[in-house]
């Protein structure tokens with residue numbers, strides 16, 4: 715896949731997200747799905763339950779790159795990291811963390827409207843997510859929805875997922891559902907406003923999300939509240955993240 719065009723870069727800066735695809739071949743998607751299945755089997759087995767029972771209660775897993783080479787390879791995918799660096803506007807990208815979010819049919823809820831950056835202990839909003847569809851993602855199955863351009867309005871306080879509700883008023887009509895086939899990706903700015911509805915379709919909706927930041931962004935725990943990744947940081951506030959848990963994984967070619 716060629717590097718991003720000026721039109722793609724402009725779209726990202728204006729809208730706060732960019733769809734790119736196909737990014738992964740069907741074989742690569744299949745490898746990630748199989749890796750996920752075996753991790754689920756392993757983790758469910760450790761708890762003495764079936765994978766089906768396990769996936770009814772757990773819907774998100776982080777740092778899969780440390781548990782299976784298929785995810786480690788995907789995180790370092792040269793084209794993906796090059797695009798991430800181009801979109802952030804930096805040379806090298808560091809991983810903050812990866813995660814899988816699964817919405818099994820009939821068992822998921824909505825992820826409320828939010829921006830990601832208010833939750834992250836990063837000194838500057840020089841970061842993005844690459845949301846990779848492991849299944850076809852449609853409005854019915856819980857695809858990403860964005861409020862285009864809202865990232866340019868800056869950072870808002872972190873949303874309380876249980877009690878807050880973002881009201882868009884007259885802008886409601888501008889909400890954009892962004893369906894993508896399996897193997898396609900959506901890069902989204904850490905200040906983009908996004909949400910996903912519940913999966914009301916008959917099939918699964920799994921996404922593998924890699925969070926990349928400018929390798930020169932410092933650790934700033936004071937920026938956010940508690941974050942599970944803080945426990946992995948050995949750097950002091952104001953220093954660069956430790957490479958062992960937050961490796962530099964690629965960048966502009």
Ligand SMILES: O=C(O)CCC(=O)C(=O)O
Pocket residue numbers: 815825830843845856908909910921923
């Ligand atoms: O996959 C989802 O349902 C939500 C994803 C999300 O909120 C994110 O990538 O920041």
